[in-house]
Every structure is written in C-alpha cells, then in structure tokens.
Amino acid sequence: MIDKVLIPDDNTNRFTYDYMRAMPGRINWHLNDLCNFKCEYCFFPYFTKENPDVGRLSPTQIVEAFNRTGRQWHIYMAGGEPMLYPNFIELIGLLKPYHPVYISTNLSNKYTRAFAEQITPENIISINASLHIGHHTESSLEKFIDNYKLYRSKGFHVIVTYVTHPPLFSKMDADFEFLKNRGIEHLHALTFQGSFEGKQYPAAYTHEQKKMLNKYLIDKTEMFVSMDRTNFQGKLCRAGKDYFFMDIKGNMFRCGTLEGKESYGNMFDGTFQPKQDIHACPVSRCNDSCHGITSLINMPPVPELDSDIKHSIMNGYHKVKSIFTGDTSLVE
Ligand code: SF4
Numbered sequence: 599m600i601d602k603v604l605i606p607d608d609n610t611n612r613f614t615y616d617y618m619r620a621m622p623g624r625i626n627w628h629l630n631d632l633c634n635f636k637c638e639y640c641f642f643p644y645f646t647k648e649n650p651d652v653g654r655l656s657p658t659q660i661v662e663a664f665n666r667t668g669r670q671w672h673i674y675m676a677g678g679e680p681m682l683y684p685n686f687i688e689l690i691g692l693l694k695p696y697h698p699v700y701i702s703t704n705l706s707n708k709y710t711r712a713f714a715e716q717i718t719p720e721n722i723i724s725i726n727a728s729l730h731i732g733h734h735t736e737s738s739l740e741k742f743i744d745n746y747k748l749y750r751s752k753g754f755h756v757i758v759t760y761v762t763h764p765p766l767f768s769k770m771d772a773d774f775e776f777l778k779n780r781g782i783e784h785l786h787a788l789t790f791q792g793s794f795e796g797k798q799y800p801a802a803y804t805h806e807q808k809k810m811l812n813k814y815l816i817d818k819t820e821m822f823v824s825m826d827r828t829n830f831q832g833k834l835c836r837a838g839k840d841y842f843f844m845d846i847k848g849n850m851f852r853c854g855t856l857e858g859k860e861s862y863g864n865m866f867d868g869t870f871q872p873k874q875d876i877h878a879c880p881v882s883r884c885n886d887s888c889h890g891i892t893s894l895i896n897m898p899p900v901p902e903l904d905s906d907i908k909h910s911i912m913n914g915y916h917k918v919k920s921i922f923t924g925d926t927s928l929v930e
C-alpha cells in the first residue's frame with residue numbers, strides 16, 4: 599500500500615517540459631477511444647462506440663492496481679476524450695490522492711462542467727485543453743473560453759494547446775492574439791504530426807512555418823519535433839524505468855513509440871515489471887514527442903532555427919552520397 603500525497607500548489611506552469619522531466623515516475627495512459635469530436639488529423643480512427651475493453655475494472659480496482667506497484671505515479675490521461683471514460687469523475691476523485699494526474703481534454707464535452715464542479719484541483723497537475731479551432735463554431739469557441747474560465751476560477755492549472763494543422767498557419771497570429779485578449783493565460787502551439795494533402799509533417803514544414811511554430815512552442819525542446827529531428831537511437835532514456843506507455847487493456851510498454859514491441863507486463867493483472875536500470879533507445883525515430891523526449895538523459899542540444907537550413911543541405915548531401923557509397927548512417 600502506498601501513502602497519500604499532496605503536490606505543492608505553487609504557481610509554476612505545470613505543463614513545462616522541465617516540470618515533467620522532474621517527475622520521478624510517469625505513465626502515459628491511453629484511456630479510451632471514444633470522442634465527441636472528429637478531427638481529421640486525429641492519431642486514432644474515429645469511434646462512435648467506446649472500445650469494449652474500456653471500463654472493465656471499477657475505479658476502486660484501478661486505484662488498487664496502481665497502488666499494488668508500491669510506487670507513486672504521475673498519470674497523464676489521454677484518449678479519445680478521457681472525460682467520456684465511464685465513471686471518470688469518480689475515478690479521478692479516488693486516484694488523485696495517491697497518484698497525481700494530468701488530463702488531456704477537448705474541454706468541450708458533456709462532462710466538462712460537471713468535472714470542474716465536483717473535483718477539487720489538488721493533485722491535478724494540469725488540464726491540457728486541446729483547442730481544435732477548425733472544428734469550433736463561433737458559439738462553441740465561446741463555450742470553450744467559458745469552460746476555461748470556470749476551470750481557472752476553481753483553481754485548476756490549465757494550458758490551452760492550439761493544434762497546428764497546416765491550413766491554420768495563415769491565421770495563427772490572429773488566433774493567438776484573440777485568445778490572449780479573451781483571457782487565456784497559458785497558450786501554446788502543438789506541432790501537428792501526420793499527413794496533409796499528400797505531404798508528411800513535420801518533415802514538410804517550411805522554414806517560415808517552423809519560425810511560426812518556434813514563436814508559440816511551450817518549450818524549446820519541442821524544436822526536435824517541429825524540425826523532425828527525433829532520432830535519439832543509442833541515447834540513454836529513462837523510458838522503461840521511470841516512464842511508461844499504458845494501453846486501454848493495462849498493457850505496459852516502454853513508451854508510445856515501442857507500443858507492442860517492448861512490453862513490461864500488465865498493470866491491471868499485476869504482472870507489470872519495470873526495468874531497474876536506464877537503457878539506450880533502440881529506434882531511429884521517437885514518436886513519443888513530449889513524454890519520450892523528457893525521458894532522455896543528456897539530451898543533445900536543442901536545434902536552432904538558423905542551423906536548420908544548414909542541416910537540410912547537409913542531409914541532402916548525405917542522401918546523394920549514400921546512393922554511391924551505400925552508407926546511409928548519416929542520412930535522417
Ligand atoms: S479531440 Fe482529440 S481525440 Fe477527439 S477526434 Fe480530435 S484529436 Fe482525436
């Protein structure tokens with residue numbers, strides 16, 4: 599059994615990468631699939647029905663499963679839309695005294711306001727409110743802003759994440775200005791990753807788009823993602839010891855990138871077994887952008903925009919050279 603905990607209620611921005619990096623044990627839980635939005639850039643297929651594995655355990659059984667590990671976890675919850683998880687409010691009420699949580703939500707679903715009314719902000723590390731601005735009407739955006747204000751008035755740390763789908767670049771400055779004027783305090787851009795109009799992002803971002811992203815990123819570390827430089831193969835990474843990805847069934851993996859590849863048992867059936875030591879990243883691309891990157895030890899220096907042009911020239915040179923020499927070791 600583990601003791602209850604209370605994280606200090608300081609005024610730090612709880613969604614900085616430094617804050618995440620300092621957490622001793624983290625789990626990124628893919629809680630559910632169901633969502634009330636249908637964003638075309640969603641990582642997951644759209645579901646009109648919830649995944650049948652969702653909600654098999656009661657909130658009490660879930661808390662017991664985490665407590666059985668004998669460790670305190672900081673649990674990041676994402677879906678789908680986590681607030682649509684069965685008995686979500688009860689689950690959070692029971693879980694957070696032992697394991698602080700942070701929740702990624704669209705802040706625009708039928709439980710949004712009930713959550714803020716029934717749950718107190720202690721041990722809610724942050725509410726990561728994703729703003730899918732292309733999917734909002736004028737009135738639903740007003741509701742989003744009202745919901746943001748409700749959460750702030752209740753004392754929650756809220757960070758609004760503006761998802762940078764490529765068609766939005768031309769209006770991003772105006773949107774940020776509008777949202778700041780409407781009282782959104784912590785607002786940042788999240789680098790869109792995926793395909794759009796036959797191009798693969800982030801590789802396809804232009805230098806101008808990267809400059810725009812750089813202006814609004816919450817943490818310079820995310821430059822690795824926006825500049826498509828996420829090869830950390832061979833570098834020591836705490837994922838597998840202090841950070842894990844957990845799927846809907848409770849299966850534990852080293853990280854999101856290694857889901858289905860490097861397994862560590864199951865949280866719910868009691869077979870979860872973390873590694874005792876820190877080991878090197880085995881893959882040439884880290885898709886687990888913020889949690890994965892913050893798990894690295896001795897990170898390489900954050901890439902600078904000015905070095906980006908030089909980098910793409912050199913990469914082109916290595917690509918051409920590899921055709922003749924067969925040596926692809928320097929090609930990204
Ligand atoms: S709100 Fe999030 S989970 Fe829902 S469809 Fe959009 S990207 Fe996917």
Ligand code: SF4
Pocket residue numbers: 830835836837852853854855856878879880881883884885886889890891893894
């Ligand atoms: S660097 Fe990324 S892909 Fe590699 S082990 Fe760490 S989290 Fe996983």
